[in-house]
Amino acid sequence: MDSPRKRTSTAQPRAPADHAERFRRVRDAHQSETAEDYVEIIAELIGEKGEARLVDLAECFGVTKATVNNTIQRLQRDGFVTSEPYRAIFLTDKGRKLAAASRERHLVVRDLLISLGIDPETAEADAEGIEHHVSKTTLEAFRRHLAKQRRPRD
Amino acid sequence: MDSPRKRTSTAQPRAPADHAERFRRVRDAHQSETAEDYVEIIAELIGEKGEARLVDLAECFGVTKATVNNTIQRLQRDGFVTSEPYRAIFLTDKGRKLAAASRERHLVVRDLLISLGIDPETAEADAEGIEHHVSKTTLEAFRRHLAKQRRPRD
DNA sequence: CAACTAAGTTAGCTGTAGCTAAGTTAGGTT
DNA sequence: AACCTAACTTAGCTACAGCTAACTTAGTTG
Ligand SMILES: [Mn+2]
Ligand SMILES: [Mn+2]
Ligand SMILES: [Mn+2]
Ligand SMILES: [Mn+2]
Numbered sequence: 001m002d003s004p005r006k007r008t009s010t011a012q013p014r015a016p017a018d019h020a021e022r023f024r025r026v027r028d029a030h031q032s033e034t035a036e037d038y039v040e041i042i043a044e045l046i047g048e049k050g051e052a053r054l055v056d057l058a059e060c061f062g063v064t065k066a067t068v069n070n071t072i073q074r075l076q077r078d079g080f081v082t083s084e085p086y087r088a089i090f091l092t093d094k095g096r097k098l099a100a101a102s103r104e105r106h107l108v109v110r111d112l113l114i115s116l117g118i119d120p121e122t123a124e125a126d127a128e129g130i131e132h133h134v135s136k137t138t139l140e141a142f143r144r145h146l147a148k149q150r151r152p153r154d
Numbered sequence: 155m156d157s158p159r160k161r162t163s164t165a166q167p168r169a170p171a172d173h174a175e176r177f178r179r180v181r182d183a184h185q186s187e188t189a190e191d192y193v194e195i196i197a198e199l200i201g202e203k204g205e206a207r208l209v210d211l212a213e214c215f216g217v218t219k220a221t222v223n224n225t226i227q228r229l230q231r232d233g234f235v236t237s238e239p240y241r242a243i244f245l246t247d248k249g250r251k252l253a254a255a256s257r258e259r260h261l262v263v264r265d266l267l268i269s270l271g272i273d274p275e276t277a278e279a280d281a282e283g284i285e286h287h288v289s290k291t292t293l294e295a296f297r298r299h300l301a302k303q304r305r306p307r308d
Numbered sequence: 309c310a311a312c313t314a315a316g317t318t319a320g321c322t323g324t325a326g327c328t329a330a331g332t333t334a335g336g337t338t
Numbered sequence: 339a340a341c342c343t344a345a346c347t348t349a350g351c352t353a354c355a356g357c358t359a360a361c362t363t364a365g366t367t368g
Contacts, residue, residue, distance in 0.1 A: 133283025
């Protein structure tokens with residue numbers, strides 16, 4: 001007598017306090033967040049050093065190797081990476097796709113912040129959190145704004 | 155032989171892959187997030203209906219009453235709210251302060267998104283997640299941008 | 309004033325994400 | 339070939355944040 005998951009989905013005339021759906025989306029974003037950051041960094045490491053080792057990830061995220069190990073197992077379970085005991089970590093196709101999209105979005109968010117006059121250091125830091133909450137629509141708007149900036153008078 | 159918390163803090167010449175600190179900040183933001191959203195909504199409910207009831211919060215966040223109950227206990231433990239069994243929930247001074255700051259920031263973030271041409275619906279939704287990752291510096295830049303927009307030629 | 313119901317509470321479960329401590333393995337050095 | 343050590347794994351813990359199911363209370367209503 002309590003399950004809050006269903007929502008009539010009939011696109012009602014504007015429910016009073018329709019906060020719930022928004023908060024649900026934020027919670028969803030938090031779920032995807034770890035995967036997005038991991039595959040992005042893994043792709044980066046593979047690009048830079050040829051392979052992604054657990055110890056590099058630990059250093060990169062500022063967590064212990066044990067934590068990374070757990071996370072990698074979850075990512076493997078969810079089909080983003082493959083890895084055999086004591087070996088490097090690889091991306092699946094699904095992982096590579098997510099990595100590419102995440103990287104793109106990350107850069108757009110960072111550049112947008114910079115375009116608003118924020119210093120690159122802060123922009124990079126804030127982008128790391130903001131990126132996961134930027135919808136397709138908003139990302140598009142960010143891209144448009146950047147394009148406009150680049151050629152002010154067209 | 156593994157604790158990743160310390161960082162020499164000597165402000166080194168730019169460590170290679172200084173990602174760690176950024177991710178730490180994102181994790182911190184996630185910790186404060188629940189408190190920020192709750193006090194904001196509680197303040198809103200008190201403003202609108204005179205009091206904030208557990209059942210309203212549950213509806214608002216789209217979670218069960220049991221979940222809200224847990225959260226309120228944590229918020230009480232952390233000094234943001236007071237509440238006695240079967241009674242309404244009130245904000246402490248600390249809670250009211252956090253609520254005011256959160257609301258302010260929320261509005262700035264939302265308005266900034268709108269000012270970039272994003273529809274209010276999407277802006278509101280994305281702001282709900284983004285707000286928690288916007289630093290003081292970035293918030294200031296957002297405010298500046300909004301001021302500039304409002305009076306285009308000064 | 310009794311009874312019903314909505315609101316709130318409690319107990320007990322799940323999964324994520326972090327940690328420490330202790331053990332194992334792979335691969336380079338001698 | 340043996341050995342060291344860094345890399346990795348495992349086990350076992352914590353807190354947060356969600357859930358269901360069952361229970362209790364407060365307040366309204368007949
Ligand atoms: Mn990123
Ligand atoms: Mn990120
Ligand atoms: Mn929020
Ligand atoms: Mn908010």
